Amino acid sequence: MQSTSTASSRFHSSGVHARAAPEKTLHNFTVKDIDKNDVPLSKFKGKVPLIVNIAPRCGLTTSNYTELSHLYEKRKTDSS
DSSP: OOOHHHHHHHHHHTTOOOOOOOOOOGGGOEEEOTTSOEEEGGGGTTSOOOOOOOOTTSTTHHHHHHHHHHHHHHHTTSOO
């Protein structure tokens, strides 16, 4: 088995250099709203987002919508 330093020097001598991917946060993404309009999530910077993936035909959807509505009513005035 080769040592790490030998493998590393071969890697660098081949002319290939690895770079870390730029950091992505939630704010780098855009989603579609219910009307299929693009909504950049950067619009919500500085707020605490709640992202929910709903399966409309799931048996829990109705109760989930009810609970989310209660949560919204409770928290809607927490920040502008």
